[in-house]
Amino acid sequence: MSERDEAVISYSADPQTLMPEQLTGFFVGWPNPPSPETLLRLLQSSYRVSLACDGQKVVGFANAISDGVLSAYIPLLEVLPDYQGRGVGSELMRRLLAELDHLYMVDVMCDDEVAPFYERLGLRRAGGLIQRNYARQSGQE
Template identity: 35%
Template sequence: MDWSSGEYPEKLVIAMKNFDTVYSAWDGEDLVGLICVMDDGIMNAYIHYLLVKPDYQLKGIGKQLVKRVTDYYKDYLRIVVICLTENVKFYEYCGFGLEEDKRALFITDLEN
């Protein structure tokens, strides 16, 4: 799987252990997808990673992982996802919507 955090495997291992919720998809012993969520325990849940191996994309795995998260957090006030512009349509297909009066802001410096 190719994503920027993968360049920092030691940090990534710690991060994965600290997520509140992780669901995975397997083909035998091969990890083919995962979704990781952080939450505040009652109101807000944040999808941080949704990863599906390229050979397994467009087979419903990502949508099923998102559904497991939305089912699990159904009583929360909101589930938030920040994604690349190219992935917006996928999340809209899963029920997420853009809000005109809100924007995501970032400080991105994985070196520190």
């Protein structure tokens, strides 16, 4: 059995004690990903967060932004490649959706190939429109 298979994943909803060095390896394939420092700011500024950790290392996260009254949007779900396919993303989303259960609407915008993942968690397909400014993808000022 590999070390990865023996890992015990713990879950948390508190990003306030995280350090940037715990947030590396995310955004695989992004041409201009946010830095760990920017990711930390993003998580600490979110309405709700769900974190998956292997020891002190963050191996996955999902976050929500919200008005806290009627609606929320889940912009990011990220799981490190070595931890994918182990149910980490599903558990992160289940926990985050439970935290948002008091709201009227919770929206996720995703690519077609990952829509079945979200459908398995009870979300339904709907139309949507987006605008992207890829020059700002890293979130840097």
